[in-house]
Amino acid sequence: MTRTRVEQTGVNPDGQGRRLLDEISQHKAPEIPDSEPDGVITTRGLGVSYGDFLAVGEVDLDFGSKEITALIGPSGCGKSTVLRCLNRMNDLIPGAKVHGRVSYHGVDMYDSAVDVIELRRRIGMVFQKPNPFPKSIYDNVAYGPRVTGMKPASMDEVVERALRGAALWDEVKDKLKQNAAGLSGGQQQRLCIARAIATQPEVILMDEPCSALDPIATAKIEDLMDELAQTYTIIIVTHNMQQAARVSQRTAFFTAEVDDRGNRIGQLVEFNTTERIFSNPDDPRTEAYITGRFG
């Protein structure tokens, strides 16, 4: 993969998506993938129903190792639903039924032989609202290693490494025994990231991780994501297109189309490099969305 500034290309070189990308690239050089994603996780014909309602259907995606992939689209198009399929979190929602195939390193993750606890250890999740446990900062981070049966030589080292990895260590190293509820919202979200990485996952799913945070805390998480992507594969749902353009190498755009019974069914419209999605999208619906004409 090469890390280069985005080039002035595309049939829509002066479009708003292009301008957004250029504005952002003055601050940071987005990484443009030079090959197809290797498919650490792949979906084929993925769909999810809640009871009789098909919320999203026919999603084919390939996620690349150590890349950041953004899932964007208007409200209700199924982004969070798709994200939750990627570590079987929809198993916990009564009435949710997953169709199609989701593979992790080529293995069907919905196969009955799959150990779901181990799957979620490898594919962690960070939610929209910081949700630390009502425990000490230390115990929040140590929780995952303990419940998944990790037997590290030193739990202190595991906790320190995770907190350093989440860029929180310097702020909390003198108060590890204090309750996590005393941290600011941004610190709590970084604690949740530390909690996710403490179990040494390969993939981190993030569902609008900054939507409850102020701009400074958001900037810290975005910087952190860039660092985390050196080690982890990240898949992020975001409503914020600037954020998608700032942090991700690839973007999947979803929308919801109304069927003949009046149901809004989510669908994947386009999946490509973020540079391409914002500068020269294939589908007019993508362009309409990124230029703010709908959604």
Ligand SMILES: Nc1ncnc2c1ncn2[C@@H]1O[C@H](COP(=O)(O)OP(=O)(O)OP(=O)(O)O)[C@@H](O)[C@H]1O
């Ligand atoms: N637990 C649930 N039970 C029933 N329907 C659900 C459930 N969760 C989501 N849905 C429906 O599935 C569809 C997709 O919802 P989802 O939350 O995945 O969309 P989204 O694109 O993430 O939306 P948003 O951007 O507003 O968070 C919507 O019609 C929603 O009402």
